[in-house]
Every structure is written in structure tokens, then in C-alpha cells.
């Protein structure tokens with residue numbers, strides 16, 4: 001068998017062509033919540049954004065500080081990627097957590113703080 005006609009064993013083909021996390025094809029987007037995402041399978045992840053990031057709630061216009069991503073390990077939600085954030089100008093107030101996908105539906109970045 002020449003290298004051109006050699007067929008990879010199944011597991012090798014999977015490793016070569018699919019994301020091991022969400023099984024999306026190389027060149028396509030990771031499934032939402034994939035631990036190797038976000039982004040395109042086979043491409044390096046964008047460098048992490050400097051934190052905290054000032055964000056605005058699209059409806060209320062209130063600004064918050066996005067502190068970063070956290071992983072919910074509650075049994076029923078194990079592995080759910082969430083956003084950790086707090087209300088700007090409310091240092092004694094609570095921190096909030098919300099599923100990452102929902103967070104970026106409701107908030108938009110305003111500017112970088114650093």
C-alpha cells in the first residue's frame with residue numbers, strides 16, 4: 001500500500017478530522033459549549049481577551065464587568081460554560097453567573113479596561 005492509498009484506522013481518522021470534544025469537522029465551528037471552542041476546529045483559539053471586560057446589557061443599558069468564564073460543575077449542568085460578572089459601580093453587590101451563550105446574547109462588549 002502506498003501512503004496515498006493507505007487508510008487510517010478509524011480512531012486515527014477521527015483524530016485527524018474531527019474535534020475530539022464535539023466531533024465537528026475540521027474547518028467548521030465547534031458546537032456551542034465544546035471545551036475546545038469557541039472558534040473553528042483545527043484553528044488556534046483566539047488569545048484570551050484581557051479581563052475584566054466592560055459590557056453593556058443590551059436592553060437595560062446598564063454596564064457590568066465581565067470577569068471571565070467559569071465552568072458549572074453542578075451535577076445536572078456539569079461542564080456548562082458560564083460567564084461570571086458583576087454590576088459596575090456596585091462593589092458590595094453580588095456577582096452573577098449566567099450560561100455563556102445566553103450571556104453573549106444579552107450583553108455586548110463596551111471597551112477594554114486594560
Ligand SMILES: [Zn+2]
Pocket residue numbers: 019020021022023024030031034035036037041
Ligand atoms: Zn469542538
